[in-house]
Amino acid sequence: MSVRIPLSAPDITEAEIAAVTAVLRTSRLSLGPELAAFESELAAYHGVEDAVVVSSGTAALHLALLTLGIGAGDEVIVPSFAFVAVANTVLQAGAQPVFAEIDPLTLNLDPAAVERAIGPRTRAIIVVHTFGVPAEMDALCELARKHRLALIEDACEAIGARFNGRRAGSFGDLAVLGFYPNKQMTTGEGGAVLARDPAYAARLRRLRNQGRDADADWLDHAEPGYNYRLAELACALGRVQLRRIDELLARRREAAERYNTLLDGIRGLERPPLALARREISWFVYVVRLPEGVDRSRVQATLAENGIASGRYFAPIHQQPAWRARGGAEHLPLTESIARRTLALPFFNRVTDEQQQEVAAALRTAIARAM
Ligand SMILES: Cc1ncc(COP(=O)(O)O)c(C=O)c1O
Incomplete structure (x- = not known):
């Protein structure tokens, strides 16, 4: 029998359709005003300095790891009870994921298990707020501080969640969001990295755009980068969804x-x-x-x-x-x-x-x- 009741479905209204259509009537389909506005609205919603919008949650994780300087010889602690991108991107950054156990109630990383997994090569923890339930951020932030580890929050499943009154995504050195159509809000494909440090935001924007600096010529590349840009159409869609969050x-x-x-x-x-x-x-x-x-x-x-x-x-x-x-x-x-x-x-x-x-x-x- 064909599927009558799907697992997930996006919630698109005439407002989203109008916003995307309006972009199509302009000549600016990439790196335009919708991107800039979506980024500042995401940053404001999360109470962080800046947000860098990219083409997926996976791209966001990859760039977060690279921006924090994680690479060959490093280990990153991640949950195994998670979407595969949290481990794949560690590998793609040249580092090794180390899997740690979860708490049976929240299904998030268990801080005691994370501490046991810390070794001489550990550089970072990717904390996933699984299924939109915030992880134990007091203990995990304290662990990261004590062991001088970077903390990446994966809030792809948790936009709008709060821990101790603070939004998921506002705790880590960097945090990532994802906007695939099964998520609470969607851009079709898309993601973002939330950054509290302007230097991180600048590096993220450069890596997203083939290593180009913000004011550089199209053919000037300060470092090897990626094409992880998100089109204006998707940003316009995301802005309406965020307004409706x-x-x-x-x-x-x-x-x-x-x-x-x-x-x-x-x-x-x-x-x-x-x-x-x-x-x-x-x-x-x-x-x-x-x-x-x-x-x-x-x-x-x-x-x-x-x-x-x-x-x-x-x-x-x-x-x-x-x-x-x-x-x-x-x-x-x-x-x-x-x-x-x-x-x-x-x-x-x-x-x-x-x-x-x-x-x-x-x-x-x-x-x-x-x-
Ligand atoms: C926890 C988590 N991290 C990362 C991703 C990757 O996001 P995307 O599918 O946008 O690449 C997802 C979801 O798809 C996710 O649930």
Whole structure:
């Protein structure tokens, strides 16, 4: 059966369509006023000095690592329960990722595990705010300070979340955002690096644009760089989405609350926490943990038979074929046992009550069948 209820869907209104169309009526499709405005609006929203918009969250991670001078011989501590880009970009910068365990409640890096993973080559930590739940920033910032490590916040899944009242993305030396269409707000493809230090922002802009300095001629390159620019059309789309961010996040929170009610009383099923101390969650995905012993692939097959999409968020990075082949002998028992049971349900701003009821009913049946 084809998919009737997708896993995610963007929320685009006439305002976004008008903004993108207006750009098409100009002759400036790259490096123009939409980019400049989007950057200053992102910086203001996060309360940081500057934001450098790039072509993806992955590009943002790559440039953040390069800007902090991370390269050959260095190690960077990352979670394995995360999107693969957090490890790939470390490798692409010439360094080695070292995987650390997560906290079973927040699914974020466990500060004690991070401390155990610190060695003489450790240069940085990439802290991911997984599924929009802020990580334990007090302890992680303190660890970075104590061991003189750079801290990169990966807030790709967490725009608008807060820890101790402060926005995710405002803690690290640098922070990255991602705007893929499954995210809380989208630019189609896109990302950004948040920078509190103007020198970092200048380096990021140079690396994004083939190593050109801000006022340089098009054919003058101060260093080898990349084409990680984001088109004006995408920036215009992002600006409208950012203007609507409170509405977008409120809709997602309401959808999460509805699922928590609808999925009450399924024995052994763990629903995500709706509230956590010191944190404001920005709902990215709605991920349950199936009861122990339930065959997840059978559950997914039953949902698929009903036209309902679902996802295995996340398959641990260290267990991916590409990473196994690199000879990594890591064993992360907590990550592995949690990742075996997670299931992402259809979750997007405009998911209807009826769709959520249908998903909940299908999930009940699917779990009973897969016991
Ligand atoms: C935590 C995290 N980091 C990085 C990325 C990469 O972003 P992109 O897909 O825009 O390259 C994503 C999502 O896609 C993500 O969820």
